[in-house]
Amino acid sequence: MTTVVGARPRRADRGSGRVAPGSGRGVRAGGEAAARRRDGAWPWLFVGPLMLGIAVFYLWPIIQTLYYSFTEWGVFGGTTWIGGANYTRMITDPDLLSSLGNTVLYTAIVLLGVPIAVGLASLLNLPGLRFAAVYRVLYFLPYVAMPTAVAMVWRMIFNGDHGILNWVLGLVGIDGPYWISTPGWAITAVAIVGLWSSLGFSMIVLAAGLKAIPDELYEAAQLDGASRWRQFRSITVPLLAPSIVFVSIVTVIGSFQLFDLLYAIMGASNPALPKSMSLVYWFYQAGFVDNEKGYAAAIAMLIFVLIGVVTLIQVRLQRKWVSND
Amino acid sequence: MTEVLTGPRVARLALRRRRGGRQGSHVVAHVILATGAVLMAFPFVWQLIMSLSTNAEVQSVVPTFWPSELRWQNYATVFERLPFFSQLGTSVWITVIRTLAQIILCTAAGYAFARMRFRGRFLLMGLALSILMVPSQAYLISQYQIVQGLGWLNTVAGIVAPGLFSAFGTFLMRTAFLNMPNELEEAARLDGASPIRIFWTVMLPLARPSINVLAITAALWSWNELLWPLLVSTYQDQMPLSAGLATLVSDKNNTDYPVIMAASMLAMAPILLLFIVLQRRVIDGLAHSGLK
Structure with missing residues (x-):
């Protein structure tokens, strides 16, 4: 939720780990030629303000948080060094498994949006498709909408007594659950909203990736008599792999930082909340509701390590997958 | 057919x-x-x-x-019951301030990282890059303390402070400047223009597309962000709209759903309208944020 990334952010809150992008077109080398010269004090004028802010608000805090994770906070302030006690407490805390499980479940459901987005993006890229611009705007709308505000309407849609979702389910003979006040269903409901709000972003990134695949490949495949499904499998998917991986990584990193939607959809007084926390919600609960900031710092470190590990696994998988194909 | x-x-x-x-x-x-x-x-x-x-x-x-x-x-x-206008004011303020600050600070630093040579360049870049890998929650406790120590709780300064600086934006702009041809810059230098003049009159106009992407991501994130403003503001009339709406719902007694819906519509409206006006630029800009 801090600077690093914008747009949700959706959305997610779009977490901090977004990969620094670049357009990749144009002449490189400009930087290197310029680099041979020394520029005196000018560079410090250019980078100074930013680096000062980054040092104060990011670098120092991360060191401090690491330190705090080994301390306990007194009621009236002041910290005591307690060694690894926060970490041992964390391992035995039942909230660890439930919030980790909820986060993984949420991530898995939101990730279902990636294959859906691949399908929709290839439909959207059909040559000569009309209204493509209208579709793009409609699919993208949830991504730019404020999570807190859309959460309000989703609460109503999911409402167990008078929500339209259960009414629709009732039409086909299904007795819908009390979505947002039943543990398990609650996180599923939030994940459906997460999928809804991130689908548009995945879709337009993938559509841009599809545009970059040369038409000649499809022409050649067609001359060879490849079916359309075969073309999709053997040309589209492998050549789109980098975009698919990028979208998946952004989705996973964003999903692991789930907070806004959960907070806004469930509401702080929801009885199902203790069993529906995400990792970040658990952190928030510990640090800013229960006021155990040392413990919360340890949770923050856990989230940091988890996101690092998951990203690493994805990058590895990507190498394997992309090179095998 | x-x-x-x-x-x-x-x-x-x-x-x-x-x-x-x-x-x-x-x-x-x-x-x-x-x-x-x-x-x-x-x-x-x-x-x-x-x-x-x-x-x-x-x-x-x-x-x-x-x-x-x-x-x-x-x-x-909505306008009668909620401090809607003051929350709207806070939202507009924090969005404008953070977007402008990110544009100025990130383009300047990105430019220096891409095209200037100075001692410690790689160390500084590495430090800035490293904060991209840490999830934002890891900073919160300490950022809160710093803002508290500065006496900035419940102020616009407190809400905007950490978000003025963006490593993501800096690397976005660095890539943009790396990809630019050298000739214009050299010509301006031969004419005796100072680095700041070259940056301002020659390089910045060329970086427009990337600055657009930066502005869009900064504004979207700033308008929609919830957790940080929720932490540093406790009074309803000083919160931005996102936090204001969230507290509206956590109040159990508030069951006037149509009014809550109306308030949410109003809170989303400015950014949605802006998106619909600028849709092509926003979508194209963000679509290519994923391409290397």
């Missing part, structure tokens, strides 16, 4: 056929895309309908698809 084939149409169909024989499938494509689009847009429409209904209509077991009367007064109630 029977159509009368006129001249240009035949040509276009022939072209489509040549590009992979995908003609004819458009009906299926439209059915799928349109169904999806309806599902995507439905919550917004539903929210609008509910915001114009009565509380009884919103809570009826069989959904009221069209209220008996459009109750625009729900929107008036």
